[in-house]
Structure formats: structure tokens, C-alpha cells
Amino acid sequence: MSHTRFVLPKAAVCTALLLLVCPIPAVLYAQSAAAPATPPTTVLVAVDQRTTQQSLNGDWHYILDPYQNGLGSGRNGYPADEELPAGSNKLIEYSFAKSPTIKVPGDWNTQKESLMNYEGGFWYERHVQLQPLPGRRSFLHIGAANYRARVWINGKLQCIHEGGFTAFDCEVTNTVKSGDNSIVIFVDSTRIADGVPTLKTDWYNYGGLTRDVSLVTVPVSFIDDFDLHLDRATRSRIEGYVHVDGAQAGTQVSVELPDAKLRAEGVTDANGRVAISLPATGLTLWSPETPKLYHVVLKAGADTLTDEIGFRTIEVSGSRILLNGAPVTLHGVSIHAEAPFRTGRVNNDQDVDALLGWVKELGGNFMRLAHYPHDQRMTRAAVKLGILIWSEVPVYWAVEFDREDVFAKSQQQLHEEIRRDRDKASVILWSIANETPNNASRTAFLTRSAEFVHQEDATRLVTAALLVRGDVKTKVIDDPLGKALDVIGFNEYIGWYEGVPADSDATEWKISYDKPLIVSEFGGGAKAGLHGTIDQRWTEEYQADLYRHQIGMLNKIPQLRGSTPWVLMDFRSPVRELPGIQDGFNRKGLVSDQGKKKAAFFILQKAYKENNLGHAE
Ligand code: GCB
Numbered sequence: 001m002s003h004t005r006f007v008l009p010k011a012a013v014c015t016a017l018l019l020l021v022c023p024i025p026a027v028l029y030a031q032s033a034a035a036p037a038t039p040p041t042t043v044l045v046a047v048d049q050r051t052t053q054q055s056l057n058g059d060w061h062y063i064l065d066p067y068q069n070g071l072g073s074g075r076n077g078y079p080a081d082e083e084l085p086a087g088s089n090k091l092i093e094y095s096f097a098k099s100p101t102i103k104v105p106g107d108w109n110t111q112k113e114s115l116m117n118y119e120g121g122f123w124y125e126r127h128v129q130l131q132p133l134p135g136r137r138s139f140l141h142i143g144a145a146n147y148r149a150r151v152w153i154n155g156k157l158q159c160i161h162e163g164g165f166t167a168f169d170c171e172v173t174n175t176v177k178s179g180d181n182s183i184v185i186f187v188d189s190t191r192i193a194d195g196v197p198t199l200k201t202d203w204y205n206y207g208g209l210t211r212d213v214s215l216v217t218v219p220v221s222f223i224d225d226f227d228l229h230l231d232r233a234t235r236s237r238i239e240g241y242v243h244v245d246g247a248q249a250g251t252q253v254s255v256e257l258p259d260a261k262l263r264a265e266g267v268t269d270a271n272g273r274v275a276i277s278l279p280a281t282g283l284t285l286w287s288p289e290t291p292k293l294y295h296v297v298l299k300a301g302a303d304t305l306t307d308e309i310g311f312r313t314i315e316v317s318g319s320r321i322l323l324n325g326a327p328v329t330l331h332g333v334s335i336h337a338e339a340p341f342r343t344g345r346v347n348n349d350q351d352v353d354a355l356l357g358w359v360k361e362l363g364g365n366f367m368r369l370a371h372y373p374h375d376q377r378m379t380r381a382a383v384k385l386g387i388l389i390w391s392e393v394p395v396y397w398a399v400e401f402d403r404e405d406v407f408a409k410s411q412q413q414l415h416e417e418i419r420r421d422r423d424k425a426s427v428i429l430w431s432i433a434n435e436t437p438n439n440a441s442r443t444a445f446l447t448r449s450a451e452f453v454h455q456e457d458a459t460r461l462v463t464a465a466l467l468v469r470g471d472v473k474t475k476v477i478d479d480p481l482g483k484a485l486d487v488i489g490f491n492e493y494i495g496w497y498e499g500v501p502a503d504s505d506a507t508e509w510k511i512s513y514d515k516p517l518i519v520s521e522f523g524g525g526a527k528a529g530l531h532g533t534i535d536q537r538w539t540e541e542y543q544a545d546l547y548r549h550q551i552g553m554l555n556k557i558p559q560l561r562g563s564t565p566w567v568l569m570d571f572r573s574p575v576r577e578l579p580g581i582q583d584g585f586n587r588k589g590l591v592s593d594q595g596k597k598k599a600a601f602f603i604l605q606k607a608y609k610e611n612n613l614g615h616a617e
Helices: 010-016 025-027 347-360 376-385 404-421 439-454 480-483 500-508 542-556 599-609
Strands: 053-054 056-066 101-104 121-131 136-142 148-153 158-160 168-171 180-190 214-221 224-231 237-245 252-257 262-267 273-279 294-300 305-311 314-317 319-324 368-369 390-391 427-434 461-467 474-477 488-491 510-511 515-523 560-563
Touching: 010 224, 101 294, 136 148, 136 158, 148 314, 158 168, 224 294, 224 305, 224 480, 237 252, 237 262, 237 294, 252 273, 294 515, 347 480, 368 376, 376 390, 376 404, 404 427, 404 439, 427 488, 439 461, 461 480, 461 515, 500 542, 542 599
Parallel strands: 368 390, 390 427, 427 461, 461 488, 474 510, 488 515, 515 560
Antiparallel strands: 053 214, 056 101, 056 121, 121 180, 136 168, 136 214, 148 158, 148 180, 224 237, 237 273, 252 262, 252 294, 294 305, 314 319
């Protein structure tokens, strides 16, 4: 008697059973022994500055796959991207060439009405003509794929990625060939309990390749990571490192700022790293008032990378936040990556210009990019415009804090976020979470996150948006997570979720920390164009009145160093279903999704222009 068929690897049994009864996603995502090994993805810093890239934006064929059928093999193995020659009688049950197309970058939901509510598996395919050169390496750069992605080149699995808001680069050097190449990407937007974020959020789960995709070519040994920042203690040295992937120890590296006539040289160590320390007096420091950027040229062996970098310091002294040594008040607003006018995810310069234009018009010098890393266009544009940034990972509400694998996912997202944006002077705060429950496993998880961020980037500050305790009479900020943070963010909704706007006139604040505070959320909903009295919820007048009272209350908190009210623009959310008012949108925007400013916009604008919200010291 043979037991052979019971000890076959699961994947083989599944193939034998034609995938009818097999738990395909579990097998594949767990990377069973039978699955091909996939190299880890990386993040090429300043990838948007590389000129040696071929954009793969544009039309891609797609196949909707709610049952994840295409992860099968043979007639259902979509990664093979097979097209039968005329006259072939072979049984294949898909054809990318005959399937419709969709734009990349772009969430699928807002591109086709039939896809608006679709969550699940989705296949992208396109062909590209390449002439790979000897001595060069190739990476497929994916700006973001929400939520899980697998990439195949010419039928070979190249990488797997989880996390819908961070960029990743997938090495394809050994798979691309001269002539025609097939690229197949499976994106699965299914929300999962052990994901980051988890199942429920107050924003729309836009699926797909939501940001730019390109093929980047670099020399065999190339600069994949660097950090250059002004030293906090003296503000007269540029410090940091350059990392050269694939470098022999002793590879020559140089860093040059031609306009400042500064140059440093060094050689890589056995880990491909060279430390940089360069005297730099007389630099014009980057600030919202003077967003000065220096052209920086990095060279390592055959590789040259250029970037535009601002130099500034950010630190905490007692309960003050110091920018270039001087106390600063952060006049900001929270922003979702919702595209103005058209809805969907932000993915182009017009989207960014509209959002940042409103921040400037408000008189803002700061923004909270909620609740996940945004498109790199946002952070690049902010550096040029002089807008400081709070950047966040989607550890939102109650993720599964007691799971080590969930911690690893959050850590990976922090790593990818920091690596992509550490060259942007705008970013001053890394936020590790939003509104998390106060319990031991949460505090342990997020204390580790804070430590991890400090290790990865000791030049910036760590924050989180905390919940506050108490009632409208007394509010208490004493969450133990505050100990791990440099700056404490807190959210409160007096006048909206509790009490009426005028209640905040008498609210007393009890704060256990002598640290800088930022009110990371307050606000209320209003439908643009709906008018009435200040007592009528959803009117512009109610929202404006709420802002007036909030500004009065918040100004009584002595260590309030900044504000990012909720939220710049109305955004799509499946948990906001009140007909005639919400219609699927969170209406707490100061501006409607169609760009109409509400009365509260002008209340906040006045406060910011008169420097009347928060105190620098
Ligand atoms: C919050 C959340 C934010 C929501 C907001 C609201 O506390 O952090 O994501 O959208 O409240 O509108 O209720």
C-alpha cells in the first residue's frame, strides 16, 4: 500500500486536483517549499531622480480574478502569459492580449464603474521591448501596489510584496532579455485581519498599481541608499553615509555640492558603506520661509546619482520643537491621498498641486500625510514649497498588536517609508500609529516601533496620534505610549462625537507629559453649500463655529506646538453612508471633493495668518 499521494507537497496535490479544492492563497503566500525562492525587494533611494529609467506607466491589460484562478497552472496559469498561435488547439482559458486595458498608475476602482466596489485579485499585464546591456542591473520599480503584489517577468516569479502604500524595487536583472518581455503583476486588494492596516479603516480601499511603475537600470555596483543631513549639535557639518550595493570594499565614493563648493570623498567598507562628514558652514538652511535646496552629486564607481537636498535640523528641547535651533509653531492640516475633483488615489502632479495649493492658501507650513505614506510627488513638492511633513504608517486603530508577523509588517513599512523619504528635509516627524487602544500589547509593539525608527533615522522625531481620555469637561493625555514619543499627537472631537462646540470653552486639559503636543485631529462634518444656523449639524456654519471654539480651547494648552485639523478635503469612505449628506464621503473636509471651500476653511486660515493657533514656546 502506498501513501505517496498523501505526502506529496501541497502544491503538487493541488496541481493534480486541478486547483478545484485547494487553498491557493494560503499555499502561495506562505511561500511553501515548492514555491520558487523570491529575492527580497528593496527601495532605491531617490529613484525618481534617476534618468536611466523607462516608464511603464500607461495601458496594461487586466483580468479580474475574484477566485484567484490565475494562480493555477497550465490553462489557468496567467503568469505564463501564453497567447496561442492561430490554429492552435491547445486549451488555454485566458488571454491578456484579448482582455481590456486599464491605466497605470491608477486605482482600478475609479477607472471603471463596474470596478468601483471591487476588492480582490486583479492581474496586470504588458509587454516591453528591452535591450539589456552587459554590466547593468535592472529593477522593476513599483511606486505602490495595494495591498499585496506578486511580479513575474517572462513567466518567472520575481518578487512578492505586502503593504499598499510604500514603494519597492524588484531586481529582474537575470530575467529580462533582449527583445520582447512579458510583465505580469497580480495585485490583491483583499483586506486581511493580520494586515497593516487591518480590516476596517475610515478610508476607501482603492486597489491596484496606484503609483508609477518603471524599469530602472543601474551599474552592477550602484548607490542604493544614502543619508545626508545637517549635524544637530553644530549645524556646520553635513553628516551621513552612502551605501553602494554590490561594491567591493575600497570603492571610491564622492559627494559634491557644487553650488556650495563642498566635496567629500571616501571608500566603501566591507559592507559597501562609507561614512560622510563634511564641514559645511555658510549654508542657507532649509525652512518653510527659505526652502533652499542644494544640488548634490553622488558618485560611486560607475554610478552617478543626483538629488536636490535641503539642510536643516529638527529637535525637541523640553516641550518646544526647534527647527534650525529656533522654536517653531506647526500650522498644518491632515490630508488623505484622495485626488481632488476626480476622487481615487493621488497619482499625478495636478492632484498634488491642488492639495498643496490649499495648504499654502490656508497659511500652512505643515501637513499630516494621513494615514499612510503618500505618493513621492507629495513629499518632493513639499520640499520645494517649504511645507513640513508628518508622515505615517497605517498602524491604524486596532491592528493585531499581539502578533510578531504584524509587527514585522509594520516595521517593513516604516523601513520603506524612511528609506524613500529620508532625502526630504520637509519630513520632520515619523508617525508610528493612529488612535490605538491603550493596552499592554499595543504599548509594547509601538514602543518597539519607536525604537526601530530612532535606529533607522536618528535625525528626526517620532510621534503618534493618541486617543485622549475623559469627558468634555476634563480631557486627559496620559497614554503610556507617550513615554516612547518625542512629540505627542492627540485626536479629539469635542463638538462632533461628544458634546456641542461650545462645550470646549470650559474643557480642562490634564497632560502628564512635558513634551511638545500637536493636536493631530479635531473637526466636524459639513456638506459644502449646506447653510443654516450654528446649531445645525452638517451645515458650513456648524463646522465653522466648531473651529472657532476649538481654536479658543486649544490655545489654552501651553505646550501646543502644532495643529493638523481633520481634514483638508472630503474623502471617500465606505463607513460614511448618510444619504444626501455623506453619500460615501467623510465630510470633515475644509474643502469639498469638488474643490469648494467651506466656511471653516477661512476660520482656520485667519488663525494661521494671525499666528493664533498654538505657541512656539
Ligand atoms: C479619527 C480617525 C480618522 C477618521 C476621523 C473621523 O479619529 O483618525 O481616520 O477619519 O476620526 O472622521 O472620524
